[in-house]
Amino acid sequence: MEQKLSVGDxxxxxxxxxxxxxxxxxxxxxxxxxxxxVYFYPRAMTPGCTTEACDFRDSLNSLKSAGYTVIGISPxxxxxxxxFRDKQTLNFALGSDPEHTVLSDYGVWQVKPLTKKLxxxxxxFVVSPDGTLTSxxxxxxxxxxxxxxxxxxxxx
Numbered sequence: 388m389e390q391k392l393s394v395g396d397x398x399x400x401x402x403x404x405x406x407x408x409x410x411x412x413x414x415x416x417x418x419x420x421x422x423x424x425v426y427f428y429p430r431a432m433t434p435g436c437t438t439e440a441c442d443f444r445d446s447l448n449s450l451k452s453a454g455y456t457v458i459g460i461s462p463x464x465x466x467x468x469x470x471f472r473d474k475q476t477l478n479f480a481l482g483s484d485p486e487h488t489v490l491s492d493y494g495v496w497q498v499k500p501l502t503k504k505l506x507x508x509x510x511x512f513v514v515s516p517d518g519t520l521t522s523x524x525x526x527x528x529x530x531x532x533x534x535x536x537x538x539x540x541x542x543x
């Protein structure tokens with residue numbers, strides 16, 4: 388559960404139910420010229436998660452034109468994710484992982500230092516078309532994270 392992925396590792400493949408239907412990483416990689424941005428967040432509708440999701444929403448066109456697909460994943464159920472999507476007019480898929488399968492595979496389902504309870508550590512991964520990680524960031528701050536990612540990807 389505490390294993391962390393690193394740049395160069397093979398990204399764990401997954402299929403997950405989303406607000407846009409089933410999302411399969413391998414299929415998404417076949418159509419994404421530059422790769423897939425997979426970001427994990429603790430809970431829909433919370434202030435930090437809303438900030439981060441809206442930053443991805445506002446950057447989606449430039450990420451897409453650079454060849455990236457974006458998916459956000461949390462333990463929330465689909466109805467909560469659809470409400471979040473609709474309220475914030477989010478323009479990318481939100482994945483539901485209530486069993487914490489994908490969250491665990493990516494090492495983001497961890498005991499949180501402050502609460503000593505299991506939860507999602509806000510994290511972002513960039514998966515290249517060959518299925519390896521070109522970026523693996525754990526414990527990211529919601530504010531300014533997408534701007535830092537854009538810079539890392541050479542978009543700014």
